[in-house]
Amino acid sequence: DAKTTQPPSMDCAEGRAANLPCNHSTISGNEYVYWYRQIHSQGPQYIIHGLKNNETNEMASLIITEDRKSSTLILPHATLRDTAVYYCIVRVGNQFYFGTGTSLTVIP
């Protein structure tokens, strides 16, 4: 029973916005949605998290639907260094569940 569902791969042209979707239909009302990315086999890097409202920081924006069953991570101007695997994560109880993520390739 997948906690999150993401497309396995996506391409994005350099300089364009990258929109990465995630379904989390079983999320509880008080659970946050987190996004991380992993470049090669480095430790995953925190990007952003949110509960109900849309969030923005220096790296990305997070759009969460009103019913909280899905969200979209937006990288506004993708660069080659944004090529990575992006994980949408939800916390269930005391455990964070990572799916298999979306492999984003930014194309020159």
Added chain:
Amino acid sequence: DADVTQTPRNRITKTGKRIMLECSQTKGHDRMYWYRQDPGLGLRLIYYSFDVKDINKGEISDGYSVSRQAQAKFSLSLESAIPNQTALYFCATSDTGSGNTIYFGEGSWLTVV
């Protein structure tokens, strides 16, 4: 210096041997975790600890044990390593503040031959 440090970064060991992966953190966080990542897959939780006296099993704890020696130290042991434990292992920490964000170490490659 990294906030979450794992040692060793790479290790090759033989089947049946005992191996320990160590993790230390300078973030002052209460919570520590051990994850495993297999090629092409996401991270799976092995064990987690919310303070020095607290140890909890994750999704895939069989074949592993942990020790929380101090708030800043959390070690993972494979008592008798087997080849299917070959993987990339990550230690992570988090606090109990807003959002409970996790911070990861750089990973430890373990190969069991």
